Amino acid sequence: MxxxxxxxxxxxxxxxxxxxxxxxxxxxxxxxxxxxxxxxxxxxxxxxxxxxxxxxxxxxxxxxxxxxxxxxxxxxxxxxxxxxxxxxxxxxxxxxxxxxxxxxxxxxxxxxxxxxxTSLDAAVGGINDWLALVVAGYNSSSMSVRPAQPSKPASVPAGHEGAGMGRIVTLKEPIKGSELIARVKTGTSIDHLQVALPSHTGYRTIQEGLDSKHIGTIAVCAGSGSSVIGGVEADAYVTGEMSHHEVLAAVAKGRLVILTHHSNSERGYLRTxxxxxxxxxxxxxxxxxxxxxxxxxxxxxxxxx
The missing domain is CATH 3.40.1390.30 (NIF3 (NGG1p interacting factor 3)-like)
Incomplete structure (x- = not known):
């Protein structure tokens, strides 16, 4: 309460x-x-x-x-x-x-x-915790999760310890990039995603690049997430939208970037x-x-x- x-x-x-x-x-x-x-x-x-x-x-x-x-x-x-x-x-x-x-x-x-x-973004059991479950394939036992930007203690009421903006998900078992994409599509109920592969010239196909990228840590943020997760060390970023130059900076650091469009990263929580x-x-x-x-x-x- x-x-x-x-x-x-x-x-x-x-x-x-x-x-x-x-x-x-x-x-x-x-x-x-x-x-x-x-x-x-x-x-x-x-x-x-x-x-x-x-x-x-x-x-x-x-x-x-x-x-x-x-x-x-x-x-x-x-x-x-x-x-x-x-x-x-x-x-x-x-x-x-x-x-x-x-x-x-x-x-x-x-x-x-x-x-x-943003109160629903930061809340324990809110939108970003739902996104964390999405990338974990709805298996909470397969991951550990923490906020990307923890809320200030003075603003956190009882029951919401661990609140904050964005989430960093650590999977117990790494998955392929293609599996992460499948999880995001299923969890958000959307058919198409925007994907940027880590900078690498050796991939002959997008599928090869996705299959060769093993994902152990994932930073997620509902909406426009770069200001929250852009500096986070992770194998992949999952958010609604990022600017052109923010995506370039992320892939240059070896990140896989998955974008859903802004409100598609939020709407599933409101519906389900x-x-x-x-x-x-x-x-x-x-x-x-x-x-x-x-x-x-x-x-x-x-x-x-």
Missing amino acids: SSEALPAHIEADEALSAVWQCMNTIAPLSLADTSWDNVGVLLQAPEPSKNTGRKIFLANDLTTQVADEILGDGQVAVAIIYHPIIFRGLKTITLADSQQRTLLRLAASNISVYCPH VLPDRLQTELARLGKTDFVVAVSTADADPLVTV
Whole structure:
């Protein structure tokens, strides 16, 4: 259970207060990197008593399509959107901007929005621990894991010892690069990856290069991971995206780089892990009439053609 006090301004909102309590148990806001991130309740329903919905809705990004899905459902009280819907200060809130228009539409329907982002990245049992399990083939006994950037002790509540950004996975038995790629595809449920082989001119084929690369340590980070794992000593990097020059620097050091596209490194957790954890926490609060739903419209904007 979270040690943080429930903010007074949301206490009277049953659905939002339940989400706040559940999410601060799963991913305490104190774990977020607030030097740049924006997390927590970012949109509060002005008249929550007028929304009788009992559904908690999950999505990676609040696109227009996702907003249409939320509003069309008719039962959503709170949307948990992983990426922050507001990053910078707003000088206006008008219909001229698509994101602001979406916020106005949700507020008009008394739907609140909670954004966990880096608190869920850093949390024990959060997105990066899920990625660690993915690269270990969902066999936790086959690996040891530690954070790439441990959270500061003062920010770590009880139950989240070992929290931090990114993860370094050490496998008990090394695997081929081709096996790691297969695990990432299976674990993230995506068909195509971007792969950069370590700098070497002797490989006749990509497959030969992958089969000759033995992987014992893997650095993983959800989203754009270079700032977290770019300096980590590891045989392979697995993240959502890296810049051209960051990839060049990594392969020059002998790393295998595997990129999924940004949100593909995050979405699997929201679809396969977080719903059950939320439902469990809701039940602990006695909110058994609330249900958790996952967006079907949410998708990475980039596709391979």
